Amino acid sequence: MASDTDREASSSPERAADTDTGTGTDSDTSTESSADRATDATDELPLPPYPPNLGPPSLHVFRQMRDVLAFSERAHRTNDVFRTKLIGQGDAVHLAHPEHAKRVFLTDREAFRKSGDFSIAFGDGLLTVEGEEWSQQRAALRPLFTRESVMGYADGITEQVRRRTERWTDGDRFDLQREFTRMTLDVLFATVLGRELALDGDERLRNAAENLHEWFVPTSNLLPPWIPTPSRRRFAAAKSTLREEADRLLDERRADPPTDPAEATDLLSLLVGLRETGSTSSAMLTDERLRDQVVTILFAGHDTTTTSLTFAFWALANHPDLKARFHEEVDELDGQPTAADVADLDVTDRLVTETLRLFPPVYALPRKTTREVVVDGYRVPRDSRVILEIRRIQRDSRFFDAPNDFRPSRWTSDLRRELHDFAYAPFGGGPRVCIGREFALLEAKLALATIGREYDLYWLGENTTAGEPPVSPEMTLRMEGGQDFLVTER
Ligand code: HEM
Known part of the structure; x- marks a missing residue:
């Protein structure tokens, strides 16, 4: 495994993600990094070790399907770069070191493009497009997601959280993740x-x-995209329903378009305003693109915030000292939390930061190489599927003490200063860092504080032998369905 010397490149989690300067384009990266010029590179990417009694490596793919997280954990113990076998799609190369994340997100990002899976699924929204189109889309959407704009959503967020949670009564038991799925939508x-x-x-x-x-x-996900599995059929039906809804909302806004897109406070008004005033390239404002954009935002901003909140409440319920400090903090607020209060919620901030470290909703990021790259001496050919292992990186003992412990107190200013820039990247990094980061953090903190002032939540589910909740690694890392919490009024 690589040594620890990389820790010297230091930054806080905030700084690592704060690279959305609005100036990033695909043209300002080098075409080949010095790492790629290694002459002694090898083509023999290691497969994860496996116990001999479990059969030959060709069966890896089935074990991988059964427990994708344990599989990458075992592999990461021996190497930061490893390979897995997929059915009918060649191999995938897994990268699990912060320096790899830095190359994917920043220094060699032209060599690691978004994988085609995203475009097949979501068309040409911000999450998937590349190059000039991406720059234009990002610039067009940025006004909605600046810190200032997002703060303007605070009261709306709290109102929605209250509207749903004020119906909770003492003694209720339910699957909190299901409830949060409704609430975040x-x-x-x-x-x-x-x-x-x-x-x-x-x-x-x-x-x-x-x-x-x-x-x-x-x-x-391990099967070729043309196989119509039941889950892919469900996905297709979902996408078509949401595109219909996007059309309905667009028709509404077109009937009353904003005269100045800068005044728009919602996505549809912004997009319709841009189209009406001709202020952005018309190619990115076709009906088709607008539908893709709506589905993209729903996909990117829904499940991610749901699971973060669920895991945060699991953490509170399982760490009584932390819960006591959290209650003390939110009880000191003078009424419902507001945008202005959020900066002072230190315990809540660390709770969210640590939740996103141990349970990053986007636990692995797919990419495709556009040219040959050499990573830690391994030659990765052009057109390879690459998986950046965010969860593995954030649980690496070279960067975090007791990495599997839930310990919000670790987030001291020293750690934030000394940590490798890309050892903590729940929102990705570089110019394509999550555009919804400020929104997500605000929503998580406001929801935690609003709920925490009124209710105490107890975990009724079973923890795994590792002392963690059972998880289900889908596109986002979710808590396994059907885990109940008990609600008591405070
Ligand atoms: C805890 C919540 C969230 C997490 C952990 C998260 C994580 C991420 C990550 C890791 C990426 C980078 C993907 C990549 O490099 O391939 C990303 C991108 C993105 N996220 Fe988020 N996200 C969250 C919430 C949101 C919200 C609330 C929205 C919108 C309302 C959103 C919209 C987007 C979009 C549009 C992109 C693509 C940005 C681009 O490529 O320029 N996300 N997110």
């Missing part, structure tokens, strides 16, 4: 999409938004 629609959902209705839309992750379930 309420929030996303009411703020970014500018339409309030019915609390107990809009089921078709809710099911559709939930089924967007079906494209990426591991059993399907």
Whole structure:
């Protein structure tokens, strides 16, 4: 395994993700890094070690399908670069060191393009497009996601959280992840999409938004994209429902377009405003693109915030000291939390930071190489599937003491200063860092504080032998379904 010397490149989690300067284009990266010029590179990428009694390496793919996280953990113990076998699609190369993340996100990003899976699934929205089109889309959407704009959503977020949670009563037991799935969709629609959902209705839309992750379930993901697995069929139906909804919302906005897109406070008004005023390339504002954009935002901003909140409440329920400090902090607030309060919520901030370290919703990121690259002496050919192992990187003992322990107190200013820039990257990094990062962090903190002031949540699910909740690694890392919490009023 690589040595520890990389720790000298230091930054806080905030700084690592703060590279969204608005100036990043695909043309300002080098075409070949010095690492790629290694003359003694080898083509023999290691396969993960496996116990001989489990059969030959050709059976790896089935074990990998069964437990994708344990598989990469075992592999990472021996190497930062390893290979897995896929059915009908060649091998995948896994990269699990912060220096690899730095190359993928920043220094060699032209060599690691988004994988085609995303475009097949989501068309040409911000998450998938590349090059000039990406620069234009990013610049067009940025005004909605600046810190200042996002702060403007704070009251709307709190209102949606309260609207749903004030119906909770003492002694309720339910699957919190399911409840948060509904709540985060309420929030996303009411703020970014500018339409309030019915609390107990809009089921078709809710099911559709939930089924967007079906494209990426591991059993399907390891198979070629043309095989119509049941989960892929569910995904297709979900996508078509959401595109219909996008059309409906677009028609509404077109009937009353904003005269100045800069005044728009929701995505649809912004996009329609840009089109009406001709202020952005018309190619990115076709109906097709606008639909893709809506589905992309729903996909990127829904499941991710749901699972972060669920894992944060699991952590509170399983760490009584932390819960006591958290309650003390939120009880000191003078009424419902506001945008201005968030900066002072130190315990809540560390809780969210640590939750995203141990349970990063985007636990692995797929890429495709556009040219041959050499990583730690291994030659990775052009057109290889690459998987950047965010979760493995964030659980590496070379960068975090007791890396598997849930320990928010680790996030001291010293750690934030000394940590490798890319050892903590739940929101990705470089110019394509998550555009919704500020929104997601604000939503998580406001939801935690709003709920924490009113309710105490107890975990009724079983922890695994590792002392963690059972997880289900789909496109996002989710808690395994059906894990109940008990609600008590405070
Ligand atoms: C805890 C919540 C979230 C996490 C952990 C998260 C994580 C990420 C990550 C890792 C990426 C980079 C993907 C890559 O490099 O391939 C990303 C990109 C993106 N995220 Fe998020 N995200 C979250 C919430 C949100 C929200 C709330 C929104 C929108 C409302 C959003 C919209 C996007 C979009 C549009 C991109 C693509 C940006 C680009 O390529 O320029 N995300 N997110």
